[in-house]
Amino acid sequence: MPAIKDVARRAGVSVATVSRVLNDHPSVRADTRERVLAAVADLGYRPNAVARSLRTDQTRTLGLVISDVLNPFFTELARSVEDAARELDYSVVIGNADERPDLQDHHVRTLMDRRIDGLLVSPTDGGSPMMLAAARAGTPMVFVDRWIEDEGLDRVPVIRTDGRGAIRALVAHLCALGHRRVAIIAGPAATTTGRERVDAFRSALREFGLELHEDHIGQGTSRPPAAAG
Amino acid sequence: MPAIKDVARRAGVSVATVSRVLNDHPSVRADTRERVLAAVADLGYRPNAVARSLRTDQTRTLGLVISDVLNPFFTELARSVEDAARELDYSVVIGNADERPDLQDHHVRTLMDRRIDGLLVSPTDGGSPMMLAAARAGTPMVFVDRWIEDEGLDRVPVIRTDGRGAIRALVAHLCALGHRRVAIIAGPAATTTGRERVDAFRSALREFGLELHEDHIGQGTSRPPAAAG
DNA sequence: TTGTATGCGTTATCAC
DNA sequence: GTGATAACGCATACAA
Numbered sequence: 165m166p167a168i169k170d171v172a173r174r175a176g177v178s179v180a181t182v183s184r185v186l187n188d189h190p191s192v193r194a195d196t197r198e199r200v201l202a203a204v205a206d207l208g209y210r211p212n213a214v215a216r217s218l219r220t221d222q223t224r225t226l227g228l229v230i231s232d233v234l235n236p237f238f239t240e241l242a243r244s245v246e247d248a249a250r251e252l253d254y255s256v257v258i259g260n261a262d263e264r265p266d267l268q269d270h271h272v273r274t275l276m277d278r279r280i281d282g283l284l285v286s287p288t289d290g291g292s293p294m295m296l297a298a299a300r301a302g303t304p305m306v307f308v309d310r311w312i313e314d315e316g317l318d319r320v321p322v323i324r325t326d327g328r329g330a331i332r333a334l335v336a337h338l339c340a341l342g343h344r345r346v347a348i349i350a351g352p353a354a355t356t357t358g359r360e361r362v363d364a365f366r367s368a369l370r371e372f373g374l375e376l377h378e379d380h381i382g383q384g385t386s387r388p389p390a391a392a393g
Numbered sequence: 394m395p396a397i398k399d400v401a402r403r404a405g406v407s408v409a410t411v412s413r414v415l416n417d418h419p420s421v422r423a424d425t426r427e428r429v430l431a432a433v434a435d436l437g438y439r440p441n442a443v444a445r446s447l448r449t450d451q452t453r454t455l456g457l458v459i460s461d462v463l464n465p466f467f468t469e470l471a472r473s474v475e476d477a478a479r480e481l482d483y484s485v486v487i488g489n490a491d492e493r494p495d496l497q498d499h500h501v502r503t504l505m506d507r508r509i510d511g512l513l514v515s516p517t518d519g520g521s522p523m524m525l526a527a528a529r530a531g532t533p534m535v536f537v538d539r540w541i542e543d544e545g546l547d548r549v550p551v552i553r554t555d556g557r558g559a560i561r562a563l564v565a566h567l568c569a570l571g572h573r574r575v576a577i578i579a580g581p582a583a584t585t586t587g588r589e590r591v592d593a594f595r596s597a598l599r600e601f602g603l604e605l606h607e608d609h610i611g612q613g614t615s616r617p618p619a620a621a622g
Numbered sequence: 623t624t625g626t627a628t629g630c631g632t633t634a635t636c637a638c
Numbered sequence: 639g640t641g642a643t644a645a646c647g648c649a650t651a652c653a654a
Contacts, residue, residue: 178641213506215631277442444647
């Protein structure tokens with residue numbers, strides 16, 4: 165794999181000049197630029213992102229730690245995040261915590277070792293030591309879908325859906341339709357989203373004067389049955 | 394974020410010594426090791442993987458380019474790959490090609506720029522220029538689930554299921570049950586797996602003397618309906 | 623056993 | 639406009 169010095173040699177210029185055309189710095193004569201570009205082309209040269217990151221102190225990489233890859237919601241989320249990131253010339257590295265705090269920390273640690281520029285996390289219930297420490301230490305971080313309310317975490321932005329509003333709207337709709345016995349199957353209770361929904365459900369029933377049966381509150385997983393590739 | 398020199402200073406040793414205990418090199422006195430470890434601990438030092446990669450020329454990272462993240466098969470695959478890799482202290486970076494050759498190449502390029510140690514690819518139909526070039530150039534690569542038969546690619550290992558055998562077994566089973574009109578819904582025709590299955594289906598029908606209706610060969614997607622997070 | 627010095631591939635600062 | 643060269647954080651060959 166050719167390095168910048170190979171390109172320089174072939175183009176008959178210094179590595180500095182090659183670097184300049186690569187980062188399209190203004191001060192480089194048109195014809196030298198051409199020569200460099202030609203050398204790049206026929207050497208099939210590609211800048212070493214590792215070296216570049218070491219030097220510039222940025223990796224153009226985002227970490228995304230999700231709680232469950234097998235949940236289609238998160239797989240769609242991952243896809244959207246990657247789409248948006250790619251648009252800005254960022255890569256995203258996904259870590260699957262599988263609802264396990266220790267695994268979540270493993271990924272946070274690995275990603276930080278790799279010096280990612282920022283971290284998106286849909287935290288497992290209660291968070292995990294390393295991830296909380298990173299957040300408090302000011303690591304660029306955003307919570308997605310789920311969140312954690314704890315000291316020192318108020319500066320971590322949260323991107324999420326309005327579960328409470330959604331549940332209320334659903335109950336309102338069913339109520340307007342004349343239904344009086346409504347039930348809910350929410351996600352795992354060990355998630356902020358799951359709890360929020362059940363809680364909102366109780367509130368909504370109360371608000372609309374519907375009777376609440378405790379056994380009308382169910383809990384499910386968010387995973388689909390398996391498929392074939 | 395502390396660097397190795399900070400640890401060295403704090404432990405009163407040289408960076409070389411710190412590096413040695415970090416990579417548990419044998420020749421380092423027990424008590425100095427302790428001192429270094431202590432310094433590491435209370436500085437919360439973590440080796441910079443970027444710098445380490447540049448120096449050692451290995452990233453302990455695998456690239457996994459799949460054709461469709463929204464297909465649960467690939468999401469399970471990704472999960473398994475990551476599990477196995479983690480066991481060996483490797484990370485895996487996933488790229489979603491979304492069945493688009495250009496996107497596939499984008500990911501191959503990005504991953505190679507990042508100097509990943511190896512590439513797992515479930516190629517889109519017909520492959521893509523950069524990915525084929527990489528394979529021919531000897532980039533450590535293995536095909537998963539799907540594959541490509543082309544010149545210079547015979548040294549790329551393929552990990553896949555025995556779709557042909559599976560279809561034959563299915564038809565045999567149905568036939569033994571006395572069924573005479575069997576149909577198939579295979580995956581996208583633009584995949585090796587999809588074509589293999591339809592092909593095997595035809596063969597099996599012939600073998601078992603069943604009549605083949607062309608309109609009994611359907612084609613579907615492998616995506617589940619959406620779910621909530 | 624430990625320290626000094628070099629180099630990995632870049633970018634950026636300084637000369638010219 | 640272009641070229642030496644230092645520095646990024648680390649691992650290692652060589653000296654001591």
